[in-house]
Amino acid sequence: MNQHHHPLHPLAAPCSSCSSPSSSDNQPSLSRRALLQSAAFAAAATLAPTAPLPAAAIPSPASSTPLPTGRPLRLKPALSYHFWQKQEKTSWRSYGALQTQAELDQEATRIETELKKLADQADFPIQLLPLDRVANNDQAKQVLAADCDAILLYAAGGSDAVYTIAAAKTPTLMFLRHKSGPHYLWYEIAHWRLLRNNDDTFAQPNMDADDIVVDDYAEILWRLRALYGLKNAKGTKMLAIGGLVAYSQPAQQLGPPCAKNLWNYQIQTISEDDFAKRLQKARDDPAVMKAVEQQAADLLAQPNVTLQTDRRFVVNSFLALNLVKQLLAETGSSNFGFANCMGRSVISMLDTPPCLLLALANDEGYTAYCHTDLSHTFPGVLLRWIANKPTFVCNSHFPHHGIFTVAHCAAPRKMNGKDCEPAAIMTHFESDYGAATKVRYTNGQLVTAIIPNLHCSRWQGFRGRIIDSPNNPACRSQMDIQIDGDWKKLLKTMQGFHTQVCYGDHLREVGYALKKLGTIEWENFSA
Numbered sequence: 001m002n003q004h005h006h007p008l009h010p011l012a013a014p015c016s017s018c019s020s021p022s023s024s025d026n027q028p029s030l031s032r033r034a035l036l037q038s039a040a041f042a043a044a045a046t047l048a049p050t051a052p053l054p055a056a057a058i059p060s061p062a063s064s065t066p067l068p069t070g071r072p073l074r075l076k077p078a079l080s081y082h083f084w085q086k087q088e089k090t091s092w093r094s095y096g097a098l099q100t101q102a103e104l105d106q107e108a109t110r111i112e113t114e115l116k117k118l119a120d121q122a123d124f125p126i127q128l129l130p131l132d133r134v135a136n137n138d139q140a141k142q143v144l145a146a147d148c149d150a151i152l153l154y155a156a157g158g159s160d161a162v163y164t165i166a167a168a169k170t171p172t173l174m175f176l177r178h179k180s181g182p183h184y185l186w187y188e189i190a191h192w193r194l195l196r197n198n199d200d201t202f203a204q205p206n207m208d209a210d211d212i213v214v215d216d217y218a219e220i221l222w223r224l225r226a227l228y229g230l231k232n233a234k235g236t237k238m239l240a241i242g243g244l245v246a247y248s249q250p251a252q253q254l255g256p257p258c259a260k261n262l263w264n265y266q267i268q269t270i271s272e273d274d275f276a277k278r279l280q281k282a283r284d285d286p287a288v289m290k291a292v293e294q295q296a297a298d299l300l301a302q303p304n305v306t307l308q309t310d311r312r313f314v315v316n317s318f319l320a321l322n323l324v325k326q327l328l329a330e331t332g333s334s335n336f337g338f339a340n341c342m343g344r345s346v347i348s349m350l351d352t353p354p355c356l357l358l359a360l361a362n363d364e365g366y367t368a369y370c371h372t373d374l375s376h377t378f379p380g381v382l383l384r385w386i387a388n389k390p391t392f393v394c395n396s397h398f399p400h401h402g403i404f405t406v407a408h409c410a411a412p413r414k415m416n417g418k419d420c421e422p423a424a425i426m427t428h429f430e431s432d433y434g435a436a437t438k439v440r441y442t443n444g445q446l447v448t449a450i451i452p453n454l455h456c457s458r459w460q461g462f463r464g465r466i467i468d469s470p471n472n473p474a475c476r477s478q479m480d481i482q483i484d485g486d487w488k489k490l491l492k493t494m495q496g497f498h499t500q501v502c503y504g505d506h507l508r509e510v511g512y513a514l515k516k517l518g519t520i521e522w523e524n525f526s527a
Helices: 032-038 101-121 137-144 160-166 186-195 217-233 249-261 272-283 286-300 311-331 344-350 355-363 374-387 487-493 507-517
Strands: 073-080 126-128 132-134 150-155 172-176 212-214 237-241 266-270 305-307 335-338 392-396 403-408 423-428 433-439 446-452 458-468 477-484 498-503 521-524
Touching: 073 101, 073 137, 073 160, 073 217, 101 126, 101 150, 101 217, 132 137, 137 160, 150 160, 150 217, 160 172, 160 186, 172 186, 172 217, 186 212, 212 217, 217 374, 217 507, 237 311, 249 374, 272 286, 272 311, 272 344, 286 305, 286 311, 311 335, 311 344, 311 355, 311 423, 311 433, 335 374, 344 433, 355 433, 374 446, 374 498, 374 507, 392 477, 403 458, 403 487, 433 477, 446 477, 446 507, 458 487, 458 507, 507 521
Parallel strands: 073 126, 073 132, 073 150, 150 172, 172 212, 237 266, 237 335, 305 423, 458 521
Antiparallel strands: 392 403, 392 498, 403 477, 423 433, 446 458, 446 498, 458 477
16 A cells, blocks of 8 residues: 555646636636635635745656655545344245354454455555444444445445435445455345335445446445545645636636535635745745755756746746745645736746646646646546546547647656656747746557536546657647547547546446546546
């Protein structure tokens, strides 16, 4: 189990990779006042001025190290059973083993051993709570009272207690044995009695067939990974530098209420003026500048990094990143963005577009995306926690011949969650200024692509493989992805604009997490 626990959540930051009406030098269609009113739930407090981050507290980012993990998933296991009493000349027992105390004790030990092995093998932290043995409703209610994120019910036998636990609002998985141990009663009856309530129509509101697993702990593990990702995505604390500015009008209007009511985000804003004053204070500190100069030198000394822009832009990116990290620590946030990331005010303030600093933040385990656009922040944050890898927010292109091209300038390098891909540090494309990453992605790499719509109500996803990292006159980091799925249906039904891309196949986890979250529709073109 990965022990690199992140003290926060990831950060969601905007980058400056594509032009849009809301990120130009002109004012967006909503005024800043109307914008902040539309996100009234976000904390508008002005952060108290603080001293710049001490030079000794500025570490150089490490490569070849895993990303930090999030809060552990608290798992409550329960074993339901019933001892039958023999009766003469009548049917007196149902299916299933575990008919003696010794058999029950043996099964409890087996479960505890299996769960410890599962937790040790998991690539995310699981906190195992004590196994409860459940033979009646009172004991079932004790399971429901546990402080946990998920319940894992081993339904060996029993009746009322199983229904009580299945009705829990806490996400519940059921594990059944066919060949892996003593035969379970509910292997026979879970479908028609529990899910269909002795009928032909599904009637269980809180569980369905996807919540029941037979024998296979690998099937349990990916579902727990989905719940772990959802736990860490919900309640994300976001720092919006300059306020909330989405890339589209629907996301501008619908993102803030979705963040509050569905994802439980906590959003705090800081003005560009306040950020600029703090940045200047840091820039005036010789010790801080010496430290960030060293960080820039360490990055540029990496054998798979080349510099194709002015070195000062790299230094400026590290200077701004360290100030952002100080503000995140002050606010308890892990998600940040610059509202006007492609505009003159931010580029002048940082003396670079924020592309490189956003890429670096993602490589450290935060989430940092272009603009403070919640519509693409939601899937990026969820994917980061499910995969424990950075996610690359990028522009979608017109699907054709099974190919899907994406591109952006704020591109993380640690895409496998550990090692940095080769990259050139170049200017941001649209401004031809500053520092941005041109990442050379691994051909043949399996990826997950999630396309959220602009209304924060539907996500579309597919699995694919990188077939090229082209050099088109466009945002610097580019992927051509061969779609594994119904690309023609995607072409005809695609919504949204920005896409979140992550190494590996995480479609089933995303779909399962969204089902537990509710409200957001999910369409998987690789199913």
